[in-house]
Amino acid sequence: MTDRPFLECRDITVQFGGVRALDAVTITAQAGSITGLIGPNGAGKSTMLAVASGVLSPKSGSLLLDGEDVTHLRSHQLGRLGVARTFQAPQLVGEMTVLEHIVLAQRIGSGGPHLLRDYLTPGRSWIRADELERASRLLSGLDIGEIAAATPGALPMGTRRLVEVAQALATRPKVLLLDEPAAGLNEAESAGLADLVQRVCERFGVAVLLVEHDLELVLGISSNIFVIDFGRLIDQGPPEHIRQSRQVKEAYLGVGV
Ligand SMILES: Nc1ncnc2c1ncn2[C@@H]1O[C@H](COP(=O)(O)OP(=O)(O)OP(=O)(O)O)[C@@H](O)[C@H]1O
Ligand SMILES: [Mg+2]
Numbered sequence: 548m549t550d551r552p553f554l555e556c557r558d559i560t561v562q563f564g565g566v567r568a569l570d571a572v573t574i575t576a577q578a579g580s581i582t583g584l585i586g587p588n589g590a591g592k593s594t595m596l597a598v599a600s601g602v603l604s605p606k607s608g609s610l611l612l613d614g615e616d617v618t619h620l621r622s623h624q625l626g627r628l629g630v631a632r633t634f635q636a637p638q639l640v641g642e643m644t645v646l647e648h649i650v651l652a653q654r655i656g657s658g659g660p661h662l663l664r665d666y667l668t669p670g671r672s673w674i675r676a677d678e679l680e681r682a683s684r685l686l687s688g689l690d691i692g693e694i695a696a697a698t699p700g701a702l703p704m705g706t707r708r709l710v711e712v713a714q715a716l717a718t719r720p721k722v723l724l725l726d727e728p729a730a731g732l733n734e735a736e737s738a739g740l741a742d743l744v745q746r747v748c749e750r751f752g753v754a755v756l757l758v759e760h761d762l763e764l765v766l767g768i769s770s771n772i773f774v775i776d777f778g779r780l781i782d783q784g785p786p787e788h789i790r791q792s793r794q795v796k797e798a799y800l801g802v803g804v
Contacts, residue, residue: 705736
């Protein structure tokens with residue numbers, strides 16, 4: 548744990564055409580803890596994750612990683628520095644097994660050779676024994692070892708989401724950005740996911756930034772929460788503060804309360 552925010556998005560402004568998607572918003576995420584980012588539809592949450600992962604350059608503001616200014620780095624460079632993300636829509640490849648997804652992510656994380664050439668060579672085993680061992684260990688550590696040989700398409704949505712988190716983790720991130728990981732999950736699946744994200748934080752000391760519509764999930768596992776509405780930061784604080792927040796109620800109910 549460090550008291551210094553591991554990730555800081557400082558005074559971030561993003562403009563699409565004439566529209567401000569983010570207006571001087573500052574959020575921070577600490578290593579070894581879960582930070583929630585919530586707000587109604589179109590508030591700017593995915594836009595903030597795009598900035599934090601180097602996919603989008605802000606019009607103004609800075610991105611800091613462990614105190615270093617990384618505003619001008621692109622996503623592959625930030626990836627090398629330990630920033631991993633999952634997407635709002637699932638990104639798994641139908642034909643590869645779960646284990647193969649994890650090995651690929653591990654290779655990307657270690658800057659090792661790309662696997663596609665090996666993968667596409669018929670009859671060749673492209674996974675080395677040490678990679679197999681490491682990927683299997685990660686899956687069992689996350690209690691999903693039994694699905695190693697499955698292809699994602701054959702798995703329930705909730706399990707697929709767990710695989711995506713495992714895949715992001717396999718790159719050994721310092722920062723994990725999760726965009727609505729519980730979308731489309733039932734209650735039991737959401738609980739499994741919440742449990743996984745918490746374990747990730749504890750075991751690997753990762754700074755997790757969690758965007759999620761399921762407020763109970765966010766309030767249940769985050770230590771600090773930022774709330775944005777129409778591109779502006781309207782409140783922030785621990786769950787007990789957010790539960791009582793008038794601004795948050797207004798933003799979600801759309802009325803004065
Ligand atoms: N590439 C883009 N071009 C133009 N406008 C965009 C683009 N991406 C997002 N926007 C707009 O920016 C605003 C913020 O969008 P964003 O996707 O960040 O919201 P969000 O909080 O993630 O919403 P949701 O909860 O629906 O996922 C919205 O008004 C959206 O329409
Ligand atoms: Mg979004």
